[in-house]
Amino acid sequence: MGRWRRHRPRKWAAFVKLALVLTLFAAVIIGGHRHGSTRWHRPETADPYPTTVTGYGDPIDGDSLWVGREEVRLKGIDAPEWQQDCEKSGARWDCGEAARDELVRAIGDDEVTCAIVERDVYGRMLGRCKAGGRDLNAQMIASGMAVAYREYWNEQAIARAERKGIWAGAFKEPRDWRREHASGNDR
Numbered sequence: 001m002g003r004w005r006r007h008r009p010r011k012w013a014a015f016v017k018l019a020l021v022l023t024l025f026a027a028v029i030i031g032g033h034r035h036g037s038t039r040w041h042r043p044e045t046a047d048p049y050p051t052t053v054t055g056y057g058d059p060i061d062g063d064s065l066w067v068g069r070e071e072v073r074l075k076g077i078d079a080p081e082w083q084q085d086c087e088k089s090g091a092r093w094d095c096g097e098a099a100r101d102e103l104v105r106a107i108g109d110d111e112v113t114c115a116i117v118e119r120d121v122y123g124r125m126l127g128r129c130k131a132g133g134r135d136l137n138a139q140m141i142a143s144g145m146a147v148a149y150r151e152y153w154n155e156q157a158i159a160r161a162e163r164k165g166i167w168a169g170a171f172k173e174p175r176d177w178r179r180e181h182a183s184g185n186d187r
Helices: 002-034 095-107 136-142 153-161 174-180
Strands: 052-055 057-059 064-067 070-074 086-088 091-093 112-119 125-131
Touching: 052 064, 052 070, 057 095, 064 112, 070 136, 095 136, 125 136, 136 153
Parallel strands: 070 125
Antiparallel strands: 052 112, 057 064, 064 070, 086 091, 112 125
């Protein structure tokens, strides 16, 4: 029986030593990772979109444009759709085309630079765009040719009070118009 007592402490001691070595090894690996060791660091993934896009601006409608080869939607605004009509003094007018024309005027001959913040559900980049130092998003709201989402409420309040653009008569919110005229490929 004395013989068994000698072997048990040796097996237990070997197990404790192995556990300590494994714990020390794990601590070195985890500790190195937490302190910025690039050896164990996963490489950064590429951004899903660039942070800025600059180039010639070609409006698609009142809140979307091509900047170079990239389609950008103006963040925080919603302009009437290309085929959307509005009403002013009892007469219908093509407010969708007028919104696009306003964006063309706002850009003028200037280069467009957009700070991209995210992509929408259609894969388009959402951005805050400028041309000649002018904020195009704010300018579309101030002209009364788009409605504001969460931003640009001051510009919208002024345009509405001055009855500019779509605020001069009756119109459907662009999102409601899109819902009523959905074609399956509505953007």
